[in-house]
Amino acid sequence: MTDDLTTAAGTTPARTEGGRWRQVALLGLAAAVGVDDGPTARADLAAALCALDVPSAALGAVADPAAPWERWWHAIARGQSDAADVASVVEEAGRVPDRGPDAREVRRRLADLADELAALAGGPSGDARFALLGSVAGPPRRAFLVGRSSATFLVDPGWEAFRLVRLGPTDGPGGGNRAHHTRDDVVELVRRGDGGAQRDVPPDEPASLDAARMLAGLREAPGVRERQLLDLAEDVRAERAELAGQRAKLDEQRAKLRHALDEVTALRARERSGVDVPTTRAQAASLLEIPASAAPDEAERAYKRQIARCHPDRVAGMHEDIRTKAEGLTVALNAARDLMAGVPVAGRRR
Numbered sequence: 001m002t003d004d005l006t007t008a009a010g011t012t013p014a015r016t017e018g019g020r021w022r023q024v025a026l027l028g029l030a031a032a033v034g035v036d037d038g039p040t041a042r043a044d045l046a047a048a049l050c051a052l053d054v055p056s057a058a059l060g061a062v063a064d065p066a067a068p069w070e071r072w073w074h075a076i077a078r079g080q081s082d083a084a085d086v087a088s089v090v091e092e093a094g095r096v097p098d099r100g101p102d103a104r105e106v107r108r109r110l111a112d113l114a115d116e117l118a119a120l121a122g123g124p125s126g127d128a129r130f131a132l133l134g135s136v137a138g139p140p141r142r143a144f145l146v147g148r149s150s151a152t153f154l155v156d157p158g159w160e161a162f163r164l165v166r167l168g169p170t171d172g173p174g175g176g177n178r179a180h181h182t183r184d185d186v187v188e189l190v191r192r193g194d195g196g197a198q199r200d201v202p203p204d205e206p207a208s209l210d211a212a213r214m215l216a217g218l219r220e221a222p223g224v225r226e227r228q229l230l231d232l233a234e235d236v237r238a239e240r241a242e243l244a245g246q247r248a249k250l251d252e253q254r255a256k257l258r259h260a261l262d263e264v265t266a267l268r269a270r271e272r273s274g275v276d277v278p279t280t281r282a283q284a285a286s287l288l289e290i291p292a293s294a295a296p297d298e299a300e301r302a303y304k305r306q307i308a309r310c311h312p313d314r315v316a317g318m319h320e321d322i323r324t325k326a327e328g329l330t331v332a333l334n335a336a337r338d339l340m341a342g343v344p345v346a347g348r349r350r
Contacts, residue, residue, distance in 0.1 A: 005026045005027070005029055005030035005041070006030050006041055006044065009022070009023045009026040009027050009044065009048075010023065011172075012027070012044040012047040012048045012051070013047055013051030013052075013171065013172050014051075017052065017217050018218065018219075020048045020051055021213075021217030021218050022217070022218060023048040024045065024048050024052070024214065025214075025218060027042075027044050027045035028045055031061065042061050042064075042070060043069035043070045043073060045061040046058040046061040046070065046074070047069075047073055049061060050073055050076050050077055051169050051170055051171065052207070053080065053168070053202055053206050054207050054208065054209050055076075055077040055078070055080035055081045056081065056206075056208060057209040058073060058076075058077035059074065059081070061073075062074045062077070068099075068100070068102040068103040068106040069102060069106060071093050071106060072093070072109060072110070075089050075090050075093045075110065075113070079167030080167045080206050081166070082166065083165060083167065086117065086164070086166075086167060087114070087117050087118075090110055090114050091114060093110050094107060094110040094114065109173075110149070112127075112148050112149035113147065113151050115127060115128040116128045116130070116147035116148070116149055116151065117164065119183045120145075120153060120162045120164055121161060121162075121163075121164070122160060122161035125183045127148075128147065128148070129147065129180055130145045130146065130147050130148075130153075130181050130182075130183065130185075131145065131146050131176075131178040131179045131180065131186075131196065132144075132145060132186055132189050132190065132194060132195075133196050133197045133199040134195060134196050134198060134199040134201045135157070135190055135193075135196060136201050137193070140156065141156065141157055142154060142155070142156065142165070142201050142204075143157050143186075143190045143196075144168060144196075144199060144200075144201045144202065146170075146171075146175050146176055146178065147176055147179055149176055150170060150172065150173050150174065150175040150176035152168035152169065152170050152171075152175065153167060153168060154166050154202055154204070157187070157190045157191075161183065162187075166206070168202045169202055178197075276332065277331060277332045277335045278335055278336050278339060279339075280339070283336075283339075284299075284335070284339035284340050285336075285340065287333065287336045288303060288306060288333070289306075294340065296342070299336075299341065300337065300341075303333055306333050310325075310326045310329045310330060311330060
């Protein structure tokens with residue numbers, strides 16, 4: 001029976017508030033009547049209640065704080081209730097020996113959470129990483145963050161660090177996948193007024209268990225979640241389209257900058273060499289010091305005579321300006337020979 005109840009509850013926490021209250025109802029019953037699956041149901045029940053920001057009820061759901069996931073949700077619920085002793089609670093929870101993969105995973109998350117709490121308070125950032133979920137200008141000014149541990153933080157932003165108000169409602173163990181910023185990065189984002197993921201910032205005080213709120217959530221129409229998912233998909237599509245437009249504009253600006261840089265580079269090279277690359281037969285003949293009507297053989301002899309005087313190999317080891325001018329003259333002489341031989345050189349660029 002408890003298997004059916006926990007299966008019907010689904011992965012905790014659900015996306016919508018109504019779905020979470022439905023999980024609370026199913027998992028509460030499973031925890032009450034279950035024997036073998038009782039610990040799993042209690043841990044999932046605590047997860048749903050923490051996601052609903054009802055930590056007092058979540059603490060009541062945890063019967064064995066030594067069990068891995070119950071220990072995790074016990075620490076989160078304590079931090080949601082009061083930030084004063086959250087660091088000591090996390091430290092105490094992290095001292096429980098590892099027994100199995102779940103225990104090792106919870107221990108890792110608790111270590112990440114300890115690093116995140118230290119970084120928020122102004123200590124070394126270390127490996128702590130965060131994402132900005134939302135912010136409000138106040139008063140009071142608040143920011144809502146998530147850490148790599150998957151814990152969320154309601155904080156009072158400062159110029160160099162944050163004051164922890166309390167832990168916030170969590171989206172479950174996968175919530176920390178978006179956390180990639182250091183503390184200083186997030187401080188800068190909040191300073192600029194960035195809204196992050198535009199999530200609602202929770203109040204300073206958590207909610208208490210309210211039967212009316214629970215019943216309202218349970219009455220949520222079955223199609224509401226699907227509608228919300230469709231709205232979310234539309235928001236994601238619009239955001240991706242906006243990002244694609246911004247990326248196209250950036251690519252266009254980069255192309256313009258590259259073109260301008262090429263022109264500046266060519267102009268500087270031309271100024272340094274002091275030699276114009278010929279583009280007409282008359283200019284080529286003048287550079288080779290032969291008539292414009294000269295035959296190709298005569299142009300070839302004139303080219304060899306000129307190139308022998310300025311080939312870069314002959315000026316190797318000399319002053320840089322001399323080598324640059326010889327290089328520029330060599331390019332110009334090659335273009336002149338091609339023009340006199342009838343080879344098209346239109347579009348040649350240096």
